[in-house]
Amino acid sequence: MRPLAILRRPFFWLIVLATIAFALVPLRGNNVELREELILAAIYITLASNLNLMIGYAGYVNFGNIVFFGLGGYVCIYLVNTLGWPLMLAALSGGAVVSLLAYLFGLGILRLRGAYFALATIGVNEAVSAFVSNFEPWGGASGIYMSIEAYQPLGGAMQALWTIYFMIVAVMGLSLVLSYAIKRSKFGLGLLAIGQNEDAALVLGVPAPRYKALVYSASAFLPAVAGALFFFKSAFIQPSDAFDLTLSIEAIVMVMLGGQGTVVGPALGAFVYEELRSTLLTTAALSSLQLVISGGLLLVIVLFLPGGLMGWVHRRWPGTARILE
Amino acid sequence: MRTLLEVVDLEKHFGGLAAVEGLSFSVHEGEILGLIGPNGAGKSTVFNLVNGVYPPDRGRVIFQDADITGLEPYRVARRGIARTHQIVQPLTTMTVLDNCVVGACFGRENLSLGRASEVALEVAAFVGLEDRLGDPAGQLTVAGKKRLELARALCARPLLLLLDEVLAGLNPTEIENMVGVIRRIRDQGISILIIEHVMQAIMSLSDRVIVLSSGRMLAEGSPAEVVNNPAVIEAYLGDPELAAKLHGKA
Amino acid sequence: MYGILASIIDGVLVGSVYGLAAMGLTLIWGVMDVINLAHGAMIVAGMFGVFLLTDSLGLPPYAAIGPTMVLGFFVGVLLYWIAVHRVIGRPALMSLLSTFSADMVLIGLGTAVWGTVLFNVPVSLPGITWRGYTFTGTHILAAVLTAVIAGGLYLFLNYARLGKAIRAVSDNREAAELAGIPTTQVLSLAFGLGVALACTSGALIATLFPFTVLSGGAYQLKSFVVTVLGGLGNPAGALFGGLALGLLEGLATPFIPVSWIPVIEFVVFVVVLIAAPRGLFNFRRRS
Numbered sequence: 001m002r003p004l005a006i007l008r009r010p011f012f013w014l015i016v017l018a019t020i021a022f023a024l025v026p027l028r029g030n031n032v033e034l035r036e037e038l039i040l041a042a043i044y045i046t047l048a049s050n051l052n053l054m055i056g057y058a059g060y061v062n063f064g065n066i067v068f069f070g071l072g073g074y075v076c077i078y079l080v081n082t083l084g085w086p087l088m089l090a091a092l093s094g095g096a097v098v099s100l101l102a103y104l105f106g107l108g109i110l111r112l113r114g115a116y117f118a119l120a121t122i123g124v125n126e127a128v129s130a131f132v133s134n135f136e137p138w139g140g141a142s143g144i145y146m147s148i149e150a151y152q153p154l155g156g157a158m159q160a161l162w163t164i165y166f167m168i169v170a171v172m173g174l175s176l177v178l179s180y181a182i183k184r185s186k187f188g189l190g191l192l193a194i195g196q197n198e199d200a201a202l203v204l205g206v207p208a209p210r211y212k213a214l215v216y217s218a219s220a221f222l223p224a225v226a227g228a229l230f231f232f233k234s235a236f237i238q239p240s241d242a243f244d245l246t247l248s249i250e251a252i253v254m255v256m257l258g259g260q261g262t263v264v265g266p267a268l269g270a271f272v273y274e275e276l277r278s279t280l281l282t283t284a285a286l287s288s289l290q291l292v293i294s295g296g297l298l299l300v301i302v303l304f305l306p307g308g309l310m311g312w313v314h315r316r317w318p319g320t321a322r323i324l325e
Numbered sequence: 326m327r328t329l330l331e332v333v334d335l336e337k338h339f340g341g342l343a344a345v346e347g348l349s350f351s352v353h354e355g356e357i358l359g360l361i362g363p364n365g366a367g368k369s370t371v372f373n374l375v376n377g378v379y380p381p382d383r384g385r386v387i388f389q390d391a392d393i394t395g396l397e398p399y400r401v402a403r404r405g406i407a408r409t410h411q412i413v414q415p416l417t418t419m420t421v422l423d424n425c426v427v428g429a430c431f432g433r434e435n436l437s438l439g440r441a442s443e444v445a446l447e448v449a450a451f452v453g454l455e456d457r458l459g460d461p462a463g464q465l466t467v468a469g470k471k472r473l474e475l476a477r478a479l480c481a482r483p484l485l486l487l488l489d490e491v492l493a494g495l496n497p498t499e500i501e502n503m504v505g506v507i508r509r510i511r512d513q514g515i516s517i518l519i520i521e522h523v524m525q526a527i528m529s530l531s532d533r534v535i536v537l538s539s540g541r542m543l544a545e546g547s548p549a550e551v552v553n554n555p556a557v558i559e560a561y562l563g564d565p566e567l568a569a570k571l572h573g574k575a
Numbered sequence: 576m577y578g579i580l581a582s583i584i585d586g587v588l589v590g591s592v593y594g595l596a597a598m599g600l601t602l603i604w605g606v607m608d609v610i611n612l613a614h615g616a617m618i619v620a621g622m623f624g625v626f627l628l629t630d631s632l633g634l635p636p637y638a639a640i641g642p643t644m645v646l647g648f649f650v651g652v653l654l655y656w657i658a659v660h661r662v663i664g665r666p667a668l669m670s671l672l673s674t675f676s677a678d679m680v681l682i683g684l685g686t687a688v689w690g691t692v693l694f695n696v697p698v699s700l701p702g703i704t705w706r707g708y709t710f711t712g713t714h715i716l717a718a719v720l721t722a723v724i725a726g727g728l729y730l731f732l733n734y735a736r737l738g739k740a741i742r743a744v745s746d747n748r749e750a751a752e753l754a755g756i757p758t759t760q761v762l763s764l765a766f767g768l769g770v771a772l773a774c775t776s777g778a779l780i781a782t783l784f785p786f787t788v789l790s791g792g793a794y795q796l797k798s799f800v801v802t803v804l805g806g807l808g809n810p811a812g813a814l815f816g817g818l819a820l821g822l823l824e825g826l827a828t829p830f831i832p833v834s835w836i837p838v839i840e841f842v843v844f845v846v847v848l849i850a851a852p853r854g855l856f857n858f859r860r861r862s
Contacts, residue, residue: 061668061672112848120844123796123841123845126841130835190431199378203402204402205481206431207431249675294683295677296676296680298676299676302662302676303661
């Protein structure tokens with residue numbers, strides 16, 4: 001699809017409207033608590049949506065997807081703290097650096113098929129985490145504290161938090177648009193063919209090695225920017241938060257729950273999962289069972305509902321497949 | 326006639342067993358070259374060597390005067406060689422139309438989505454799948470899947486089409502239908518290298534025939550010449566049913 | 576000089592146990608093309624099996640290994656029916672996720688019950704001293720037991736009816752089914768066997784080092800590295816791969832801080848996967 005053709009599709013405007021609504025909701029009554037919740041929701045939706053490019057389109061499970069998020073955070077904080085760069089530039093640079101690294105790394109690591117690739121991605125996350133933990137210029141295992149002066153160019157801490165909120169919501173919106181644009185493009189068609197049957201796709205002429213590296217790289221950019229913004233907001237970053245394998249896995253659960261391969265699915269899955277999690281976390285007894293419940297949920301989905309919620313919706317009401325992709 | 330594809334001294338071993346050995350032949354522009362031989366003779370391996378699925382241990386593959394030996398399958402496809410598989414490989418959850426669009430997008434002409442859709446519609450109608458465009462490919466009958474496999478390859482607008490047992494599993498009416506389609510494909514200027522066991526079909530379709538046995542070329546010539554070749558008959562005596570068909574029907 | 580040699584020998588002794596763990600993983604992988612991501616949880620299960628048997632029943636540690644192996648087998652069969660059976664024919668993605676979720680559930684339950692505290696099974700055996708270096712008795716006995724079990728596995732796979740059935744199903748499931756072998760049953764038993772091996776390795780590790788509910792992850796990683804070194808579905812290769820990894824660790828420990836070892840192992844893992852996907856110790860040539 002030609003780049004501007006997407007403007008003619010109603011679903012695109014649906015995404016735009018939803019994103020704007022999302023951004024405006026906490027403004028009413030200056031609802032800071034709601035804003036904080038929505039920041040987390042936006043982050044999850046960003047992570048899940050971009051992860052879906054790998055899982056749902058190309059059919060490759062990136063277990064270690066959180067490494068993009070964490071590295072983006074580290075690059076940004078380093079640029080802001082040590083080199084005094086403004087936030088926007090530092091965040092975008094974080095995204096650029098991480099997706100470039102992902103492309104180069106992807107060319108090698110994506111030679112591994114399916115399961116081998118999945119395991120290797122865990123390795124990448126663990127290796128980067130271990131490396132950063134031992135890397136003194138980036139604070140080693142204790143992490144980096146960002147100086148509060150960094151908030152000044154944004155008009156002070158209070159104002160900055162709102163600005164960052166809007167930026168994160170924008171990143172979320174872009175993730176959904178990117179997901180949709182790729183799905184409707186020739187590139188996306190090639191990815192879907194790879195996901196169905198990579199050998200057949202190769203024989204049909206799909207340049208699989210290049211496409212896989214590209215989608216791996218594309219799936220890294222926005223999570224890296226999201227990480228940059230998130231950790232800037234937190235003013236603190238450490239390896240255990242940045243490369244949290246649990247969150248990485250939860251992103252997979254969100255994608256599978258909502259419906260891999262669809263645009264709405266990961267967002268829906270992130271939303272439902274997050275609701276589920278916050279409800280469960282309130283009961284102290286259940287909070288220690290968080291992993292158990294996530295795991296159980298994933299197992300049930302894989303065994304009985306591999307298309308996720310959107311898969312079920314599309315089967316039950318076939319018309320929706322064209323409106324809610 | 327110009328030579329489109331030339332295979333020189335091709336050799337491939339699998340764990341000590343020679344699947345193909347010292348094989349040389351050419352496909353000329355506009356011809357249908359039949360490739361026959363008993364089971365296990367190495368015919369599908371030849372296809373895999375030509376379109377880059379396996380690199381040969383020795384020998385060369387030359388297409389349109391360019392050396393494409395060992396080139397990755399997607400690059401070979403881009404140069405204009407398309408192929409169907411003995412065991413069909415539909416992109417199962419994608420629609421029939423989308424399957425064809427993939428073929429059109431990533432084939433020789435590297436079309437955009439829009440143009441590819443147009444080509445896909447044309448080709449689907451050509452093979453008779455116009456009623457099943459919206460169906461998931463996995464739901465087609467065997468005959469339907471074979472037609473889809475063929476359509477997908479044609480969508481790439483190839484110069485050379487490799488057909489691997491495209492008639493297997495079809496009933497006589499379907500076979501007759503398919504043979505007609507293959508003739509019309511050649512009439513459009515596409516050269517064809519076809520592996521088949523349905524003797525009557527391949528003998529009537531082919532301009533020339535080469536016979537493979539245990540990875541080596543046994544005979545080469547017109548269908549009539551090959552069918553009366555004693556060495557060929559002997560090779561097929563290992564497969565008496567096929568030998569009878571060979572001699573009785575062709 | 577002898578210090579390094581002693582470290583290497585000790586590494587190889589411990590490495591044999593890694594090989595045992597990997598044998599379980601590679602068996603399952605080779606037979607049914609399923610990568611058991613609950614492998615780590617199974618190793619931990621073995622550790623806790625020994626702990627519970629010695630702690631509550633007062634069994635001597637080495638006597639607890641047998642029952643743990645048997646229990647592991649049954650847990651494995653159960654795990655097959657719950658998480659693996661339905662996803663056998665489907666894309667690899669599905670079995671990866673199903674076994675992974677099983678792992679999440681089990682480890683989650685484990686942390687809920689036992690927290691992340693260190694556990695220890697007190698064992699003391701006289702060691703062997705050589706040129707001033709002592710090789711702990713537990714390490715030596717663990718290696719010996721591994722050798723015995725590996726030998727038993729070899730005999731089983733090659734001479735026992737079920738073992739041969741497993742190899743038949745592994746080679747060609749359809750053909751085995753046509754030959755009258757109840758392939759689904761065989762798959763579940765093979766899975767149980769693979770898990771039993773994992774549990775046994777955990778049981779042995781419990782006699783060597785202290786452990787927590789979360790220890791499984793590190794040993795699962797080592798199992799994957801070993802499996803890849805030894806070649807997919809090749810138990811003998813897994814054993815040699817384990818020895819090789821043990822050797823590598825023995826060589827590295829005097830020089831490199833412990834926290835870097837997992838990183839190095841992962842690098843080895845990825846490099847071997849890309850450069851030698853059939854494994855370094857694959858004596859069997861399969862095309």
